[in-house]
Amino acid sequence: MSVDNIYSHFHPDEHRFVDKAAEWVEKAEQHMVKLTDFLDPRQQFILSSLVNRSSDVQVRFEGGHEQAERKRALVAPDYRVLEDEKMGISLIAVSSLDDKLKELDHSDYMGSILALGMKREKIGDIHVSATGCHFLVAEEVADYMRLNLQQVHRVHVQTELLPLDRLQAAVTKLEEVGLSVASLRLDGIVSDVYHLSRAKILTPIKAGRCKVNWKQEEDPSKQLKAGDVVSLQGFGRFKILEVEGVTKKGRFRVKIGKYA
CATH class of the missing domain: 3.10.290.10 (RNA-binding S4 domain)
Incomplete structure (x- = not known):
């Protein structure tokens, strides 16, 4: 897929992602399947725009819950049935007996996750509550996260893997x-x-x-x-x-x- 004629529709800083998305679409046209990392809404829009330019390619987005903001994408040939495909998303619950846990916010959890050397693209939505945090993560790094996330902003925490249907999504305030x-x-x-x-x-x-x-x-x-x-x-x-x-x-x- 040539992207030269569509660069003008996107900010120069987005051209690198446009190239990646175009490559995923091109490979799908050649009968290959690509499961991406988590994409933000703007990246989802760019990928959808490129997929819509090809009659032979389709895409499925999934973020682990219905109102997800960050989602993984499955880019595939149009003849493939995607509804039953695994999207590689795991749910990690964070808890603690420390009363200071309720003082932690989104940035505290994000900072501790990234401090483990984790790329932002491997992390989906983060849902914070007074009793802890539920966050979505790429399945391939879930075990690493569960074993190594032991402290959040000086609060010692425990983690466990849960089924996606046990997600406690935070209400956006x-x-x-x-x-x-x-x-x-x-x-x-x-x-x-x-x-x-x-x-x-x-x-x-x-x-x-x-x-x-x-x-x-x-x-x-x-x-x-x-x-x-x-x-x-x-x-x-x-x-x-x-x-x-x-x-x-x-x-x-x-x-x-x-x-x-």
């Missing part, structure tokens, strides 16, 4: 905030959400540290809309829940949800 903004520009809304000056927000945006719907966005003037998910490296992410209208002074009333 959004802290709703109402804003009154002069426009729907990316830089203006991000600066209001994180209480930073417009000047200070320009640097990380232009440096490629901001994503809109998991796509790197370097244009501070990009117009946002309801449903957009925005992340700023080091600050977290938020979702535009609703553009509620315009005030008499011509300002936009926007409801956003900050991810806990």
